[in-house]
Amino acid sequence: MTSQIAQxxxxxxxxxxxxxxLEEQVARFRDGESPDYHLMLEIVSYLREFGDCFHHPREDAxxxxxxxxxxxxxLPINRLHQDHxxxxxxxxxxxxxLNQVISETYVRSATVEAAAALYLAYYRHHLATEERQILPHARLLLTAQDWEVVARAAPSCPDPLFGDTPTQTYQRLAGMMAARSSGEKKQDSAAGG
Structure with a gap:
């Protein structure tokens, strides 16, 4: 049970x-720059593939x-189901x-920006609500038998981005995150030294 909540x-x-x-890319709209649409699509694809297929079904259970x-x-649980x-x-x-932009179909940048901003706002609020209102109650109230039911609600599979070996689809994103993490560690050691 505790391991599933930790997961x-x-x-x-x-x-x-x-x-x-994703937020960094959306900020580029405001700065008059062109966002990396492929990166944005990669992020949304991962959140759809892993979140919608594996993470959310277990939460729903x-x-x-x-x-x-x-x-x-x-009532709050019904709202979270609706959020999903x-x-x-x-x-x-x-x-x-994003696919329209990538395929060079005309789409107003404001339309893409609005869709991304809406998605970001909704997703951030959803995560905060689960962390603050639901997971503490789940830790206290769900039994070992309940957690077995939850585990069976979605197939078990390695995480295609954050797992031991990212899949080919997410190699570029994994590399960007590793580079950012490495850069942050260098800044931390420079500040501390």
């Missing part, structure tokens, strides 16, 4: 890191069990706009 915290941290990368243990949690559906639609919309 969710770690996955939320990973998602938040990717959202920060835990949410349902949590609502049976604590009926007062039904809205995030799936928002990611489809953003991916469609």
């Amino acid at each position: 969710w915290h770690a996955e939320h941290g990973n998602f938040s890191l990717l959202l920060s990368f 835990a949410f349902a069990l949590l609502a049976t243990h604590e009926p007062r949690m039904r 559906r809205v995030l799936a639609v928002a990611s489809e919309e953003l991916a469609a706009r």
